[in-house]
Amino acid sequence: MNAAEAGPIIQLVAVIIAVTANQPRVLTVGEATSGAPLALPSGPLDPAGDRTLERALRSWVRRQSGLQLGYVEQLYTFGDAARRDADGRRILSVAYLALVHEQQLAPAAGWQDCYGFFPWEDWRAGRPPMLESATAALRARTGAAGANLLAPELAERLEIAFGLGEAGWDPERSLERYELLYEAGAVAEATLDRGLMPDAGPAATLGGPGMAQDHRRILATALSRLRGKIKYRPVVFELLPERFTLSQLQQVVEALAGVRLHKQNFRRLVEQGGLVTSTGDYDYGTGGRPAKLFRFRRRVLRERAAPGLRVTPATGGA
Amino acid sequence: MNAAEAGPIIQLVAVIIAVTANQPRVLTVGEATSGAPLALPSGPLDPAGDRTLERALRSWVRRQSGLQLGYVEQLYTFGDAARRDADGRRILSVAYLALVHEQQLAPAAGWQDCYGFFPWEDWRAGRPPMLESATAALRARTGAAGANLLAPELAERLEIAFGLGEAGWDPERSLERYELLYEAGAVAEATLDRGLMPDAGPAATLGGPGMAQDHRRILATALSRLRGKIKYRPVVFELLPERFTLSQLQQVVEALAGVRLHKQNFRRLVEQGGLVTSTGDYDYGTGGRPAKLFRFRRRVLRERAAPGLRVTPATGGA
DNA sequence: TCAAAAGTGTTATCCTTACACCCATGT
């Protein structure tokens, strides 16, 4: 009871994202080999320390991993009562989203493919087959609720989150999807949290290894936010080198959104939108015709209210 | 030093918004007459209490003010080191945005006009005249920086935030505007924080009374978020009675965005967008032809990925 | 010469904007 009476502990959590080899990756700590679940980097907040939370985050990330964070934004504060440390003290986590350029990926260890944690979120090779079993499990649950009054509301959430209605699949809803799967016990940590056998759930194997505590939920929050933000703010450029080809740009957007885009229209939107300017140079290592190198055009911020990349899915692809 | 070593205190802050008589209002505590600055309602987080932060917020708001909150979303967590209580302990505030229906405005005391705190944000009667002095003061500052290397960056922020470039005024950037004014010492609390005389700043009278601590910044954050959100999520309906006319709807959107909208196009966007359905009834108290009463159409959530109200300014109006 | 990737051009379609006009009520 002593621990419960003390004030909560405050922790900063960093979701650090990079894109390499067409995969979005997240920096994790802990060893994949030891069997212990991976975790997001986190550090305590020193009350006497840095002047702002963001500075505090930047400084311990630099000390711990050597990474100089560029773009950083506050993501969400997680404070459910179930979040406790080993001594039973409540933990409040202020999570931040950070984006780093591809080159800065020096500390090779710890970068994990994001879609390893959410295989159903990557539609680039078509609709992931596992979605059938996932939605089936969720449907069964809304059906099983039978006379339960929550069933219609749950059915609506399911329809919206997984794009079963006319609206179709919306990459941005990754958090809602994770939450539904969690509630349904279809991801590993949900069954663990309840003390059930890991294989008791209908689809406990969905989505691989899971992460420590509720870190997978935090990662899902970050993915949702990032997917939403590329549409109206030029954040993608935080993930690219200073000079890049339009294909590189497209591939990074595709990696984040988890969707294939229509090439020609994407190019036009980017160029007409004034988001980039051509440097005079070319990249000759593309395997075909050399590609023009572009650079982010800062001035667009003054010209347009919401400069971002519309995510227009390709027609042929799935 | 003892206080500095103890963990930070955690506080929940509520920005509770309603719209009445075409004005957005915010619930405050403290008396306007006593001379003490108004504050947003806030309460401590009881670590042994409610299961989630949001529940904790709902329950103390209900106990304190009798308000049953409907829509609630987490806004931002404020944790600058300068935030201290009377004993010098660092305070971390998790702020929430809540929207309540007009009728629920029972506790008449404490509802303040939002634009009393940000007069420059209300463009419904045309460009507010005070903007001239505000931007002049800010320009003077970027100019005064002279050889300072920060000046160009500051000038860019000023252009973007106040819409001096081609992009024009963007209601959503209210936080950025507040921050610039704060940095420039053009709002009351900025000069107070620095221990200057309140009337020492170039435009210290901008924006009326100010609020306790950094609560005006929190309110600016809420306004920005809300203005952004109406564009892609049907949150306006949380502020309206269940049945409403299209004019009422438009007026609420105008009140929030601080901009006059084009009537016919607004109506079409709302109806074609499937956001509302007509109930069969009419409102006869409009002063002209009776107006159809509408209701929010929930099903739109299943049909469209981002159902919201485009804020298309009127042509004639300013 | 061929494959691969870059890059250009064009058309049909939809959405948005702006304008003009008609309708139903209270005074």
Next chain:
DNA sequence: ACATGGGTGTAAGGATAACACTTTTGA
């Protein structure tokens, strides 16, 4: 009758989506 606010129709312009096609390199 007329002022007031509610409501409808439509034509011009621009943005988008889908299509086919040309160009430039390396193997």
